[in-house]
Amino acid sequence: MAKIVLSGIGVTGIYGSVGGSTFQNTSAGLIVRNKGMRVQTAVYDFSGINLWRVTSIGRWQQLTLDQKESWNLWAGAWTKQNRFGQNKKMTGFNWFDSINYQRNNLGLSFLLTPPIHELPQAPPNFNMVFTPTAFLATTSGSFDYTNNALIFWSTPPTIRSGSSQRQIMRKIMTVQVDPAGPIDLTSHWQVATKYNWADKSSWGNANIFMWFQSVKRSNGIATSLFQKRANVITGQAGIGSMIVENTFIVA
Numbered sequence: 001m002a003k004i005v006l007s008g009i010g011v012t013g014i015y016g017s018v019g020g021s022t023f024q025n026t027s028a029g030l031i032v033r034n035k036g037m038r039v040q041t042a043v044y045d046f047s048g049i050n051l052w053r054v055t056s057i058g059r060w061q062q063l064t065l066d067q068k069e070s071w072n073l074w075a076g077a078w079t080k081q082n083r084f085g086q087n088k089k090m091t092g093f094n095w096f097d098s099i100n101y102q103r104n105n106l107g108l109s110f111l112l113t114p115p116i117h118e119l120p121q122a123p124p125n126f127n128m129v130f131t132p133t134a135f136l137a138t139t140s141g142s143f144d145y146t147n148n149a150l151i152f153w154s155t156p157p158t159i160r161s162g163s164s165q166r167q168i169m170r171k172i173m174t175v176q177v178d179p180a181g182p183i184d185l186t187s188h189w190q191v192a193t194k195y196n197w198a199d200k201s202s203w204g205n206a207n208i209f210m211w212f213q214s215v216k217r218s219n220g221i222a223t224s225l226f227q228k229r230a231n232v233i234t235g236q237a238g239i240g241s242m243i244v245e246n247t248f249i250v251a
């Protein structure tokens with residue numbers, strides 16, 4: 001708001017602001033300055049993450065004291081290996097959250113008490129296969145899909161190396177039944193990375209990294225990530241050249 005000072009000779013002063021202008025009396029006389037513009041900070045949508053966190057915390061708070069204590073005792077007995085191969089000491093809530101996050105991803109119910117600690121089956125060997133129209137994964141060896149599931153992660157085309165790849169890795173899909181053939185990752189990969197597979201010829205000498213892990217249905221415990229890497233140019237002929245053998249990702 002501006003304050004206007006009047007005298008017998010008219011307006012002798014204006015103080016304050018009107019709209020985007022600020023009035024000031026200086027030794028040079030009355031001047032007008034434009035007010036600075038405030039930059040609106042971008043608002044990001046973390047609703048999916050927040051929704052799970054709110055659900056998980058809410059379920060934990062609904063547990064009885066005996067149930068919480070059983071989770072805390074269970075956490076004291078077992079160390080968790082995270083998806084990057086690091087051994088982590090977890091709290092009871094951490095385990096409750098991790099296990100039920102994986103089970104929720106598989107469409108299974110919440111576990112209110114600690115399950116039997118049993119590791120999932122190791123993932124089978126996979127190769128990446130590129131065709132002009134599809135991004136596929138082929139498997140060799142048997143895998144028990146009845147009691148386990150597979151989770152695939154990937155990156156967009158990238159020239160990154162080392163741990164910086166983690167900053168752009170995205171969960172692609174979860175496979176819960178035996179595919180009985182190559183697994184078509186194309187549509188899921190496109191949704192997760194915002195890239196169109198049809199544009200593959202324009203990506204240059206980039207790599208696509210893929211990780212996969214298995215998770216046990218009964219207890220929601222998952223393995224660390226196994227890694228594959230294929231070069232986009234190598235894959236243009238139809239077969240994705242698998243450059244890195246199955247390895248655990250370590251910090």
